[in-house]
Amino acid sequence: MHAFGFAAARTLPEALRLAAPDSAFLAGGTTLVDLMKLDVLTPDRVVDINRLPLRGIRSTRDGLRIGALERMSDVARHPAVHPVIAEALAQSASPQLRTMASIGGNLLQRTRCGYFRDVHTPCNRRQPGSGCPARTGDNRTHAVLGTSDACVATHPSDLAVALVALDASVRLVSHAGERLVRLAAFYRLPGDTPQVENDLRPGELITEVVVPRRPWARHSTYVKVRDRSSYEFALASAAVALDMRGGVIHEARVAAGGVGTVPWRLPAVEAALRGRPPTRASFEEAAASAADGARPLTENAFKVTLLKRTIVRALMSLEGGS
Amino acid sequence: MTDRVDGRLKVTGAATYAADNRLDRLAYGYLVTSTVARGTIVSMDTAAASKAPGVLAVYTPFDPLKLYRYTKEQNDELTPPLQDKNVRYFGQAIGLVVAETxxxxxxxxxLIQVRYDARPAAASFHDGLASATDPPSGSPISEVLAPGVGSIDDALNASEITVSATYTASMQNHNAMEPHPTVAAWDGDHLTLYTATQGVMLVVARIAEALGIDTSKIHVRNPYVGGGFGNKWGIWAHTPLTAAAARALGRPVKTALTREQTFTVVGHRPASQQTVSLGAARDGTLKAIKNDGVSSKSASNGFYEPVANLCLSMYASPNIRVSRKIVTLDVPVTTIMRAPQEANGSFALESAVDELAVKLGMDPLELRRKNDSPVVPSSGLPWSSKHLDECYRIGAERFGWSRRRPTPGAVTDGDWLVGLGMATATYGASRAQASVKVRLLAGGTAVVSGTGADLGTGQSTVWAILAAESLGIPVGRIRPDLGDSSSPVAANAGGSGSTSTNGPAVQLATEAAKTAMIALAVQDERSPFHGKAADSVRFEDGRLKAGDLSVPFGSLLTSLDVPGVEATATSAKNGDKTHGFRSFGAHFCExxxxxxxxxxxxxxxxTVLDAGRIVNEKTARNQIIGGVVMGIGHALLEExxxxxxxxxxxxxxxxxxxxxxxxxxxRIDVHFLDYPDTLLSPLGARGIGEFGIVGAAGAVxxxxxxxxxxxxxxxxxxxxxxxx
Incomplete structure (x- = not known):
């Protein structure tokens, strides 16, 4: 762990003023401190933002607004929160971590790729141009969608999958002002620049998450498939929401986790569900395209099948398909 | 059902584990480990590290601490760290930095920059299988054939029904909750070590050799151990290095491994493959058992798992053949891990028996009962005390085995396919020599001491219970004193032998202490028992009694102004060569x-099992549950x-x-039969540390x-x- 300066901000302007190019904001610290201990992150200054008033979970005309410093556990049990979000959170990490980790931090958590986390190995995401051992090395848990020759690391967040399914946005604030960015557009595919993970600009801070108002989206669920029952990342997960009208699917939202380099929205699956009855056949037909474009690696080809089955399982559990 | 005597200390943080010893002027060591698997270290640039804040010393193969060669392995490696520039595996200790914090x-x-001349490493067990070799020592084959049978393959070919399949299991790491720490402090030429170990005498032997000092100058203390699972039997690189660094620097040094380092510096369970063939008559009677076992072995040491051996001890069969081969790899040290050979061995054998049951169209429990052997299958010796059939019967009843549907996939619950499985659990039993001292104190308490170790097993509680039982005083008045090398030499914690070996010694020592107490009572002029014949005085309920006289031993000592009376006794090793000693049981799971x-x-x-006498059901249950949990991990997760x-x-x-x-x-239900194995010892207890994991993966x-x-x-x- 490298030496760093520490400052605690009381207000948003103070936090933005304290931020510098090599600084990091500290909320729950569950990713940042971990990666600092591993020398993966070496900020010169850590700015504690926990005293900022970025709190509150409110249903408004614009939709559900969640302050960036709300803790995962508090959001998970709030009645205004959609089932798909609550379930994604409840199945994340461990109770201890959920009690510490913030919503903003969750969306910015870094990949669990073992090469990214080990500074003795090359990693294009950590050290651009150094190479990617995961493509031929230990890659059972890696991504099959959205990968590039430079990077195949899986995006680890469950929450982000649920939020991407619901068209959520993040509010970003910096000296330059404030902007609202759709979460789906916020995350960047690795391409040739895997070190650029998102649209966050230097010194910019996530202040809240906004989930658009859409009452039918309460008919939603999150299915997470993993090696053990708790405290483990997804091998595949599915966030689904269905707008049922007159016994057919009027509108659908489907996103997948554990399989992509970013939270993976599946518009083709959604389109294939529209106008169909909620049957196993409809679900399986729609899910058939879920892994289109997948590039399996040496140890994770099973994710192609697993992804489709996970989506069907999620749709079946939501709609009890016949 | 006795609570752990050290439970409160542990849950309140009051128990002093090795790393908790904060000595005056303590310096801290940190290991540097290799980042290639094989080759030679060309250079290590330590300039920046040496100048870094707080650094006291940087030791490398280019500037080593002198350590002598090890003459024998203790389930670890032969090569002391830093004495040569060879890299034998990734994660090998190649340096030690000592600093103020x-x-x-x-x-x-x-900050240390290492340059290697790296060479290609063999690290794939799978790739090495084709060129597996005989083990470095011992016979590669054990075979029993019925008269007139030419070979095991003849017996298989003559069988009406056969199954044959290959089973593999991955390498595993122990990951005890407490990583390995060593604290070393010198006082002149006398060394005190606080180090996590399954046996303080193992540490004494290795450190005396490595540092070239007399064993009498070494004091090892480790009363509490945060889990071992075999991984704290070996004496790993950081321990002699820390002792040598403390000597060189003239101040105490503590080196604690990081979790990551415990994957490479301290050894692992080898990978294995078994090809099992079973031959049976149509009624299920086994005619032939063949298991060709292969284990990985580190190029750095000799340990491997003879995984096939279990077949020699399990089911009745006139023909049995097991073989042992190894794949030598440039990987960290292979070592013992909970039920070495049996954990993986039982997975293959118990799976194969299940496959045979399917082929026979027979209930797998019935097939096992049919082939239950009253004698050791390979030697014909009778078992000392075997009640496996009762375990099967009680287990089947309690679990509802009769409701099992033999057809796969027949039971569903929503989206879940539900299946039942079972397997036989087993582990060998032994009794080695052990010495224990019991000291009766003037306060009416007693101390039981010996070099044994409590890895979280409940061993201290067992000592307290046995001494309390014999003295007739409450368990809370006994203080077990384990993990101190100045005590009489008792069993190290390994091979499930602590209770079976140390338990009888505790009983003998307590009896000897009572005798010594009576001798004092009749000899001391100030004693009310003075002049009585020793055999007229009884020691009961914590009191000395003769006629109308009845005095608590503590009061008597106080009145005599004597602080305590002690006796040491040695329990001999088991000399019975006419029986097989082994525990059996059965796992059932959904x-x-x-x-x-x-x-x-x-x-x-x-799990229903017979482990001989159960001294303390509470901690014994805990041991079995721990074994089953580890077995479930073995089956589904650990890799x-x-x-x-x-x-x-x-x-x-x-x-x-x-x-x-x-x-x-x-919820894991554990049921003990509790039949004392009096041929093993008067105590009748066999071991339970490894028993629970054996068969668990097969059942799953x-x-x-x-x-x-x-x-x-x-x-x-x-x-x-x-x-x-």
């Missing part, structure tokens, strides 16, 4: 497999992922090396087959193996 030592270590996504989850568990190309362990942390969490474990695999019809022969059984 742990953080300074760690930071300085990260496993659910998701019909869509394939993940297996254990939902019900019962050290070694990169074949680099020899690097890709999941060297507890976030990616998966062990079960509470949510993975159902068999339940998965019953749920899905899929026979997975490769551990761990992760969901992709069930997806197709």
């Amino acid at each position: 742990f953080e300074q030592a760690r930071d300085a270590a990260s 496993v659910r497999v998701n019909a869509w996504t394939g993940e297996p989850r254990v939902s019900r568990w019962l 050290t992922r070694l990169e074949p190309a680099t020899g690097r362990i890709a999941n060297a942390d507890l976030a990616s090396y998966l062990v079960p969490v509470n949510a993975d474990i159902p 695999a068999n339940a998965i087959y019953n749920a899905t019809g899929k026979r997975v022969r490769d551990l761990p059984i992760t969901l992709e193996k069930l997806l197709t």
Whole structure:
């Protein structure tokens, strides 16, 4: 762990003023401190933002607004929160971590790729141009969608999958002002620049998450498939929401986790569900395209099948398909 | 049912584990480990590290601490650290930085630049199987053939029904909760070591040799151990280095391994493969058992798992042949891990028996009962005390085995396929020599001391119970004193031998202390028992009694102004060559497999076993539950992922090396039969440390087959193996 300066901000302007190019904001610290201990992150200054008033979970005309410093556990049990979000959170990490980790931090958590986390190995995401051992090395848990020759690391967040399914946005604030960015557009595919993970600009801070108002989206669920029952990342997960009208699917939202380099929205699956009855056949037909474009690696080809089955399982559990 | 005597100390943090010894002027060591798997270290640039804040010393093969060669392995390696420039595996100790604080030592270590002349490493067990060799010592084959049978293959060919399949299991790491720390402090030429170990005498022997000092100058103390599982038997690189550094620097040094380092510096369970063939008559009577076992072995040492051996001790068969081969790899040291050979051995054999039952169309429990052997199958010696059939019968009743549907996939619960499986549990028993001292104190308490270790097993509680029983005083008035090398030499914690070996010694020593107390009472002029014949005085309920006289021993000592009376006794090793000694039991489990996504989850568990006398059911149950939980991990989760190309362990942390969490474990029912094995010792207790894990993975695999019809022969059984 490298030496760093520490400052605690009381207000948003103070936090933005304290931020510098090599600084990091500290909320729950569950990713940042971990990666600092591993020398993966070496900020010169850590700015504690926990005293900022970025709190509150409110249903408004614009939709559900969640302050960036709300803790995962508090959001998970709030009645205004959609089932798909609550379930994604409840199945994340461990109770201890959920009690510490913030919503903003969750969306910015870094990949669990073992090469990214080990500074003795090359990693294009950590050290651009150094190479990617995961493509031929230990890659059972890696991504099959959205990968590039430079990077195949899986995006680890469950929450982000649920939020991407619901068209959520993040509010970003910096000296330059404030902007609202759709979460789906916020995350960047690795391409040739895997070190650029998102649209966050230097010194910019996530202040809240906004989930658009859409009452039918309460008919939603999150299915997470993993090696053990708790405290483990997804091998595949599915966030689904269905707008049922007159016994057919009027509108659908489907996103997948554990399989992509970013939270993976599946518009083709959604389109294939529209106008169909909620049957196993409809679900399986729609899910058939879920892994289109997948590039399996040496140890994770099973994710192609697993992804489709996970989506069907999620749709079946939501709609009890016949 | 006695609570752990050290339970309160442990849960309140008052128990002093090795790393908790904060000595005056303590300096901190941090190991530097290799980042190639094989080759030579060309150079180590330590300039920046040496100048880093707080650094006291940087030791490398270019500037080593002198350590002498080891003359024998203790389930570890022969080569002392830093004495040569060879790299034999990824993660090998190649340097030690000592600084004023742990953080300074760690930071300085990260500044050291190492250049290697790297050579290609053999790190793939799978690739090495084709060129497996005979083990370095011992016979590669054990065989029993019925008269007139030419070979095991003849016996198999003559069998009406045969099954044959190959089973594999991955390398595993122990991951005890307490990583390995050593604190070393010198006073002149006398060394005190606080170090996590399964046996303080193992440390004394190795350190005397490595540092070239007399054993009488070494004092090792380790009263509490945060788990061992075999991993704290060996004496690993940091221990002699820390002792030597403390001597060189003239101040105490503490080196604690990081979790990541415990994946490479301290050894692992080898990978294994077994090809099992069973031949049977149509009624299920076994005619032939053949198991060709292969184990990985580190090029750095001699330990491997003779995985096939269990077949010699399990089921009745006139013809049995097991073989042993090894694949030598450039990987960290292979060592003992909970039930070495039996944990993996039973997975293969118990799966194969299940496969045979399927082929015979027979209930797998009935097949096992039919082949239950009253004698050791390979030698014909009778078992000392075997009640396996009762375990099967009680287990089947309690678990509801008769409700099992033999057809795979016949039972579903929503999206889950539900299957039942069972397997035989077993572990060998032994009694070695042990000495224990009991000291009766004037306060009416007693201290029981010996060099044994309590790894969290309940061994201290067992000592307290046995002494209390014999003295007739409450358990709370006994203080067990384990893990101190100045005590009489008792058994190290390994091979499930602590209670069976140390228990009889505690009983003998307590009796001897009572005799000594009576002798004092009749000899001392101030004693009310003075002048009585020793055999007229009884020691009962913590009191000395003769006629109307009845005095608590503590009061008597106080009145005589004597602080205490002590006696040491030695219990001999088991000399019975006419019996086989082994525990048997049965696991029953229910496993659910998701019909869509394939993940297996254990939902019900019962283990019924006979381990001889159970001294304390509470801690014994805990031991069996721990073994079963580890067995469930063995079956479904645990896997050290070694990169074949680099020899690097890709999941060297507890976030990616998966062990079960509470949510993975159902209520585990444990039922003991409690038949004292009086041929093993008057105490009648066999061991229970390893018993619970043996058979557990087989039971899970068999339940998965019953749920899905899929026979997975490769551990761990992760969901992709069930997806197709």
